[in-house]
Amino acid sequence: GATLVRTQNDFVSSVSHELRTPLTSIRLLIESLRDGRLDSADRPQVLSLLARETERLDALVSRVLELSRLQSSYAFARDVLDVASVVDETIAAFDALTLTRPTPIARRVQPDLSVIGDRPTLVRALVNLLTNAWKYTGDDKQIEIAAVENRRWVEITVRDNGVGIDRAEQRSIFEQFQRGRAADASGAGGVGLGLSFVSAIVRGHRGKLDFESRPGETTFRVRLRRRSDRVNAVEPVTARRLSS
CATH class of the missing domain: 1.10.287.130 (Signal transduction histidine kinase, dimerisation/phosphotransfer (DHp) domain)
Known part of the structure; x- marks a missing residue:
């Protein structure tokens, strides 16, 4: 239309x-x-x-x-995913990207959580959030990834102790090619598509993405439907991998 x-x-x-x-x-x-x-x-x-x-x-x-x-054309898989395993893979991928400046990631994951989703894209979305946190925090980096159950949802959060997102820029933060003043001032690389990328992946999982930010702390929250115990099996759909 x-x-x-x-x-x-x-x-x-x-x-x-x-x-x-x-x-x-x-x-x-x-x-x-x-x-x-x-x-x-x-x-x-x-x-x-x-x-x-x-x-x-x-x-x-x-x-x-x-x-x-x-x-448009990407076919998201509908596989049963162990959330702890997804988080561990995310941290490993993040560590590989930040070898020049290793940063410990605090991990807090509730056991026995599972969701239905596409593992490669979900990992990449979470790596994007960790990388954003890493870019926009100072030398005393404190970054945490957590996952907890909240009723019908699994909430995966990435929290950092960075400068925060200016209130005037918060409404447009998920728009394409948007880079806040703090991002530009930091000199961090990027083309302003990272959060649009995360948003597209979360929508593809029929999930929700939001954030809270104030000076000294920003938290991004990905909410995915919790896999019900009543679901015994999900027919997998082969997903086309994105190019690296």
């Missing part, structure tokens, strides 16, 4: 705008090399900038393609 078309048009417009920035930088850098306006001493720096902008463009295109698949 009209709403879907408008959403698609907004997405294309946003992508076009975000692609233009690194493309403009790359074009200007190439022109400076081609026209011979640079001293030989400046060439290594320009080549380094060119490599950085190319990597930024590649990351942006990859994330856009992933998000587009999640929002």
Whole structure:
């Protein structure tokens, strides 16, 4: 309908705008090399900038393609997942991404919790939340991932002791290409699609995603339907894995 078309048009417009920035930088850098306006001493720096902008463009295109698949054609599996195992895999993946600055993650998981879902994308969503927490906290990083039962839901939370999300920016935090002032000030990498990515995955699981934030503490909460004891078996559906 009209709403879907408008959403698609907004997405294309946003992508076009975000692609233009690194493309403009790359074009200007190439022109400076081609026209011979640079001293030989400046060439290594320009080549380094060119490599950085190319990597930024590649990351942006990859994330856009992933998000587009999640929002349209990705088939989420409906497998029985042990929540403790999912959390452990998430922490292991996070540790692998942060080898240059290892950060212990506090783990608090209620035993015997299970949900129905797609393991690869759920792990990636939780890794995104941990990585966000890691990026936007200072040297004294305190990050916790927890999972508890709450009636019909399993709540998985990621809590950090970072600077918090400015109140004026909280309403748009899940929109595509949104990066808060704290994110920009921190110098952390990213293209502003991480939380859109998490939101798309949670929607694909028919779950809920929200957060609470104040200076010194932010908590993101993923709520997934708890697997009922009355469910004996779920027919698995093979999910197409996203590209790395």
